[in-house]
Amino acid sequence: MTVAVMGAGAVGCFYGGMLARAGHRVTLIGRPQHVEAIGRGGLRMDTKSFDERVPVQASTEASAVAGAQLVLFCVKSGDTESAGEEIRPHLAPGAVVLSLQNGVDNAERLRRVLPQHTVAAVVVYVATEMAGPGHLKHHGRGDLVIEPFTGSDELARTLIAAGVPTEVSADVRGALWAKLTINCAYNALSAVAQLPYGGLLKVDGVRDVIGDVIAECLAVAAAEGITVPGDVTAATWRIGETMPGQYSSTAQDVARGKLSEIDHLNGLVVRRGDALGVPTPANRVLHVMVKLVEAKRASA
Ligand SMILES: NC(=O)C1=CN([C@@H]2O[C@H](COP(=O)(O)OP(=O)(O)OC[C@H]3O[C@@H](n4cnc5c(N)ncnc54)[C@H](OP(=O)(O)O)[C@@H]3O)[C@@H](O)[C@H]2O)C=CC1
Numbered sequence: 001m002t003v004a005v006m007g008a009g010a011v012g013c014f015y016g017g018m019l020a021r022a023g024h025r026v027t028l029i030g031r032p033q034h035v036e037a038i039g040r041g042g043l044r045m046d047t048k049s050f051d052e053r054v055p056v057q058a059s060t061e062a063s064a065v066a067g068a069q070l071v072l073f074c075v076k077s078g079d080t081e082s083a084g085e086e087i088r089p090h091l092a093p094g095a096v097v098l099s100l101q102n103g104v105d106n107a108e109r110l111r112r113v114l115p116q117h118t119v120a121a122v123v124v125y126v127a128t129e130m131a132g133p134g135h136l137k138h139h140g141r142g143d144l145v146i147e148p149f150t151g152s153d154e155l156a157r158t159l160i161a162a163g164v165p166t167e168v169s170a171d172v173r174g175a176l177w178a179k180l181t182i183n184c185a186y187n188a189l190s191a192v193a194q195l196p197y198g199g200l201l202k203v204d205g206v207r208d209v210i211g212d213v214i215a216e217c218l219a220v221a222a223a224e225g226i227t228v229p230g231d232v233t234a235a236t237w238r239i240g241e242t243m244p245g246q247y248s249s250t251a252q253d254v255a256r257g258k259l260s261e262i263d264h265l266n267g268l269v270v271r272r273g274d275a276l277g278v279p280t281p282a283n284r285v286l287h288v289m290v291k292l293v294e295a296k297r298a299s300a
């Protein structure tokens with residue numbers, strides 16, 4: 001299979017690297033520091049089960065999607081429209097684009113930019129980071145849940161054969177809301193306090209705030225007509241117990257002075273709640289707190 005990855009960061013390098021390792025023709029499209037390092041020594045995949053340098057093509061140009069049958073779309077939520085517009089003129093007519101992103105509306109927004117192509121939402125259960133130029137560090141998991149489309153079962157088999165546990169599910173929207181709820185519970189608190197989850201949960205009152213955030217997210221989802229599968233409250237507490245040392249991606253973005261995805265996490269819940277008449281006071285405060293921290297960083 002010919003594969004392009006738009007956004008060669010923590011997620012794109014992991015899944016692109018797994019496919020390249022399985023013998024597929026993969027091109028990673030990303031920023032110069034990663035592209036240059038990958039060009040010199042391959043992609044370093046420093047994972048839970050192996051540490052290898054994987055030879056893979058890399059480019060800084062969006063035009064490198066040309067000819068790809070599959071595009072893994074892995075930019076942060078705030079870059080969805082701009083990156084989609086960059087690849088649009090170069091996409092092969094039958095190319096399938098998978099949105100491997102957090103948040104609940106990226107695939108929908110990308111479909112508006114790429115109306116001629118199949119765009120499918122994917123729930124991504126992995127913990128990865130770029131530990132340096134061309135150096136992917138994998139902290140755990142890697143499974144995907146893909147929205148059905150023509151050819152999705154065959155693609156799932158290809159991913160499984162490449163070592164990526166993959167399921168096709170008609171309830172990707174529900175699963176995305178479950179993940180969004182967990183992100184709304186932890187990401188902003190971890191970012192504002194610059195604390196990992198274990199540290200957060202030791203502080204009096206934090207569990208009450210998280211409880212309010214979860215209830216608001218589920219109320220907004222219900223008002224949208226979405227049933228969130230499973231016991232999200234139990235899943236949220238499990239994250240704190242199993243990843244006590246983990247800082248949220250929002251905490252990492254803030255620490256690096258990067259714009260976070262908070263407008264697409266708690267911010268999205270607030271906007272949807274306002275539109276549907278569902279009060280979201282806890283999410284509103286957390287959203288604004290992160291915006292304040294970002295504004296302070298930007299003016300420093
Ligand atoms: N990391 C994780 O463990 C997980 C992440 N996710 C989700 O996956 C998505 C991707 O996250 P992640 O991989 O961590 O993010 P990263 O920031 O590590 O990767 C995205 C990369 O794409 C680059 N990029 C953005 N726009 C362009 C462009 N037009 N051309 C070339 N490169 C571009 C970014 O560069 P720059 O920073 O310079 O803009 C960055 O290097 C997010 O929605 C995230 O929430 C989901 C599950 C787990």
Ligand SMILES: CC(C)(CO)C(=O)C(=O)O
Pocket residue numbers: 102182183186187239246247248249250
């Ligand atoms: C699940 C969680 C909260 C794990 O860190 C995450 O997805 C994030 O940090 O964005």
